[in-house]
Amino acid sequence: MANVALIGLEKAFGTQTALKGIDLAIADGEFLVIVGPSGCGKSTLLRVIAGLEAPTEGDVLIEGQSALSLSPAQRGVAMVFQSYALYPHLNVRDNMAFGLRMAKRPEAEITAAVGQAATLLGIEDLLDRRPKELSGGQRQRVAIGRAIVRQPRLFLLDEPLSNLDAGLRVHMRHEFARLHRELKTTMIYVTHDQVEAMTLASRLVVLNGGAIEQVGTPMEVYEAPRNLFVASFLGSPRMNLLAGEITAITKSAVKVRLVSGDVVSAAAEAGRAHIGDRITLGVRPDALAIGKGANGFNVTADVVETLGGMQAVYGLMAGVGQTVCALLPGGHPVRHDDTLRLCFAPSDAYLFDADGQAFTRLKARA
Template identity: 55%
Template sequence: MAAVTLNNIVKRYGEHTVIHGIDLEIHDGEFIVFVGPSGCGKSTLLRMIAGLEEISGGELQIGGRLANDIAPSERGLAMVFQSYALYPHMTVYENMAFALSLAGHPKAQVREAVARAAEVLQITPLLQRKPKDLSGGQRQRVAIGRAIVRKPQLFLFDEPLSNLDASLRVQMRVELSRLHQELQTTMIYVTHDQVEAMTLGQRIVVFNGGRIEQVGTPHALYNHPGTLFVAGFLGAPKMNLLACTAIAAGAATVTVRLDGGAMIEVAAQGDGVAAGDSLVLGVRAEHVESEAAAGANVLDTRVSHVEYLGDVAIVHAGVPGGPAVLAVRQPAHDVLPQAGQALRLHLPARHCLLFDAAGKALPRTPGALPRQFM
């Protein structure tokens, strides 16, 4: 196993910089996920760690050893790509054994390594099949098995589930989590899918424009996004974000006015906030309470449409005074509102977030959230 340290890592193509001074510590044995939209630099950074892209600046250490100029084959890592890249004329066994055989390992050692990897991945009955006889999920497990037999210090996964259908992706997420528990090897996983990031990563690194927006556990990033970008990227549906104006700010609460005129009190620390400042109010769909009584933090909205998802429903309601729409998560067994129906919503102060003009989250008031949300 190996820890990975990135110190001020930079990547340039000519005069164009795509990775802007990344600093990151990846712990020995950790499963960490790089997530972000297409073009944010996550795959480029992974390829720099693998040695497939030259590092323009900064230092990369793998297992405490400076790795900038070490050949990819000598970095003690294995990479699994989006494409399975299996040899079609070889059996599963031959595909998995190829690298070890090429390196001159004894046949008995190769057989033992392949058998062990096949057992871990539950593909032992497939060893004599050709890739054309396998499903997409089985082919991906073979590609992972080909990496396992090398016993690397570090696994790199570059969007390995992108070619699978939805049900297979769910199955393979479970398989990868189980694999990490079994091997306890450091794993770096790149994806643009925030569901994969939330379900797989012990920690998540959110990238945007070649920079790190935030690093933390899935729980921390979901409940305490540090920036507007993270708040809008993680979560399905994404966090409700409403433009507002500060009316009053104190040490424990900030009162804002939405564009439609509704007044909302938020449990946030208002140091540095002045009346008239433009802010953004954020609240998760599951925290919006429907059928609210008249009172503080209440919005009178009108349902635009309802998404029925089986176990839950997402109600979309238009906010007066602007184009904004609030998403509200409700149990599907409830009587669901219909399009055009008036709906009074309550935004609990303790569940609301505020973001300043620079997109940074204002600190929450200590004790504002129950322990399960901290």
């Protein structure tokens, strides 16, 4: 295992800055997931840790020692790419053994390492096949096996499931979680898929525009997003974000007039709030319910997606045409053009100021 510290990392490609002042400590045995939209710097960060790119500024410490003067092979890291990068003319056994043979390890040691990795990954019966004879999931297992046999201090995984279909992605997520449990090795995993991020991470890093937006456990980040970007990025379907204006303030709640004219309450620490402030109110789709309460607004159902026991209803807010999504039980069918009253508890609301920064939420209902 290895701990890693990233100190003031900057990376520029000409006039384009890919990483901006990254400071991050990664503990021994941690499964850290870096998530963010395409082009936010995730893969660049991974390549800097691996030694495939040199930072413009800053340092990478592995076990407390700077790794900048070390080659990728000397850093004790193994990287798994989304493209698998298998040698088509070699069988599975030789693909997995390739790195060890290049390092001139004894053949008996190579045979034992390949056998152990194949057993761990359940690919013992594939060792004599070539990559073209394998499915996408099997190829990914081989690529992982090639990394495992090296017994690295650190695994770096760059969107390893992006080329798989939906069913295989779910299965391989389970496999990665199991491997981490059994290998107990530090893993840094890059993805743009928030489901992978939420289900795999022991800790989550949200990256945007080359900078860290928030770090925490998946539930910490999901339940307490620091700003509008994190709030809108995590969650499927995404959080509803509604423009509004503060009309009243109490000790434990803020009254907000939405663009639709509805006045609703949000349980929030009101120290930063002022009457007349323009804010954004957020409410997740699963926090909305059909009701008759005052804390809500009307929508006209536009698109209804049936999801088995649930239905995702996309409705247009009355008078303004803004789309709102609600996750509702499937037992009460909603049809196109139905008028619905969607209500939520004040404690389920999120507030963001004009700069997009979150107010502290209060758990007690207003």
